[in-house]
Amino acid sequence: MTLAELQELEQRYAVGTYVRNPVQFVRGEGALLWDEDDDEYLDFLAGISVLNVGHCHPRVVAAAVEQLGRLTHVSNLYYTEPAMRLGKALADSSLGGKVFLCNSGAEANEAAIKLARRARPGGEVVVVHDAFHGRTYGALSATPQESKQAPFAPLVPGFVIAAKTPEAIASAVGERTAAVLIEPIQGESGVHVLSDELLLAAREACDRAGAALIFDEVQTGMGRTGTLWAYQQTPVVPDALTSAKALGGGLPIGALVTGSKLADALRAGDHGSTFAGGPVVCAAALVALEICSDPALLARVRKLGEWMRASLAELAGVSEVRGRGLLIAFDLAGGRSAPELAQRALLEQRLVVNATGPVTIRLEPPLIVTAAQVEEALARLTRLGL
Numbered sequence: 092m093t094l095a096e097l098q099e100l101e102q103r104y105a106v107g108t109y110v111r112n113p114v115q116f117v118r119g120e121g122a123l124l125w126d127e128d129d130d131e132y133l134d135f136l137a138g139i140s141v142l143n144v145g146h147c148h149p150r151v152v153a154a155a156v157e158q159l160g161r162l163t164h165v166s167n168l169y170y171t172e173p174a175m176r177l178g179k180a181l182a183d184s185s186l187g188g189k190v191f192l193c194n195s196g197a198e199a200n201e202a203a204i205k206l207a208r209r210a211r212p213g214g215e216v217v218v219v220h221d222a223f224h225g226r227t228y229g230a231l232s233a234t235p236q237e238s239k240q241a242p243f244a245p246l247v248p249g250f251v252i253a254a255k256t257p258e259a260i261a262s263a264v265g266e267r268t269a270a271v272l273i274e275p276i277q278g279e280s281g282v283h284v285l286s287d288e289l290l291l292a293a294r295e296a297c298d299r300a301g302a303a304l305i306f307d308e309v310q311t312g313m314g315r316t317g318t319l320w321a322y323q324q325t326p327v328v329p330d331a332l333t334s335a336k337a338l339g340g341g342l343p344i345g346a347l348v349t350g351s352k353l354a355d356a357l358r359a360g361d362h363g364s365t366f367a368g369g370p371v372v373c374a375a376a377l378v379a380l381e382i383c384s385d386p387a388l389l390a391r392v393r394k395l396g397e398w399m400r401a402s403l404a405e406l407a408g409v410s411e412v413r414g415r416g417l418l419i420a421f422d423l424a425g426g427r428s429a430p431e432l433a434q435r436a437l438l439e440q441r442l443v444v445n446a447t448g449p450v451t452i453r454l455e456p457p458l459i460v461t462a463a464q465v466e467e468a469l470a471r472l473t474r475l476g477l
């Protein structure tokens with residue numbers, strides 16, 4: 092179908108929750124995408140940090156296709172090997188406890204909130220300014236952004252908002268606190284790296300209060316920042332973390348991973364989801380997790396990220412660069428509009444990037460991006476007058 096035909100269908104039949112760019116993608120490979128006219132695009136968004144292994148990674152595709160042809164779904168009333176193996180791989184890769192599988196980032200955070208409340212019944216969940224944890228009611232209640240919350244009040248009670256300072260977090264946490272839920276790097280609000288001091292203050296406050304420190308690694312995990320999990324570059328180990336996005340190598344999955352302390356807090360019947368831990372997505376995730384754990388790949392992510400940030404900082408049209416590894420954002424100087432620049436990048440330069448705010452552009456290429464592709468992306472940005 093042509094783009095015009097799709098737009099007509101959207102207008103007539105799609106609930107209007109998304110603002111789409113006028114491009115139809117039909118094919119992807121590595122860090123490249125093609126539209127219906129076979130024009131090639133450089134993808135520096137990776138489906139919002141989902142395609143960390145690149146589009147259609149042959150090993151991910153093979154694992155998913157093989158599993159799809161053998162057994163697609165049986166529910167969690169029975170055992171399947173991919174789900175059990177993925178639980179072990181996730182726990183071994185991080186906190187060593189137990190794993191609850193689900194289908195998205197919001198769902199992973201819902202599970203985390205329930206875990207925390209199970210451990211401390213009736214307890215509060217402390218979140219920080221500018222956080223984004225998802226759109227379902229629990230996750231939305233943990234996302235203190237007026238525009239996202241206000242139309243849907245009343246929200247779930249028991250969420251406390253703290254400013255992003257060590258002092259504010261320390262004073263927000265007390266004996267009523269069940270958990271502090273926090274992104275080590277806030278992706279959706281424009282890639283704000285939270286300081287080690289702040290994370291340490293959260294760790295200490297949780298230890299003092301007997302509360303759980305939960306890292307939302309939905310965007311920062313799976314190698315995005317140059318280690319498999321972002322907490323591994325901080326002085327803090329959380330009690331649990333959530334993952335999603337890149338975990339499925341392009342297919343939908345989420346996970347809550349606990350440390351030993353919270354491993355048995357949720358019990359039989361406490362939580363569940365029909366599709367959770369399905370064999371096809373778990374087979375894909377096992378491969379994606381293995382690829383993203385490769386030390387050589389992670390070293391490249393750190394090196395390419397440093398180079399990209401340094402190169403962006405030299406551009407006259409850029410006022411600030413933030414990030415870690417290949418989770419990068421920059422602010423535009425001189426009041427230029429980021430949404431407008433992102434659309435021009437797409438339509439004029441065939442470069443896929445995304446605006447997270449009025450002046451902020453976010454870059455999240457697949458982790459397998461080549462140095463030549465990074466150079467090309469920088470050249471295309473420069474051609475837009477940066």
Ligand code: PLP
Nearest residue numbers: 195196197223224225309310335
């Ligand atoms: N948490 C973080 C840090 C995210 O960046 C996102 C999505 O952008 C979510 C949670 C929600 O994930 P999902 O869209 O898969 O529900």
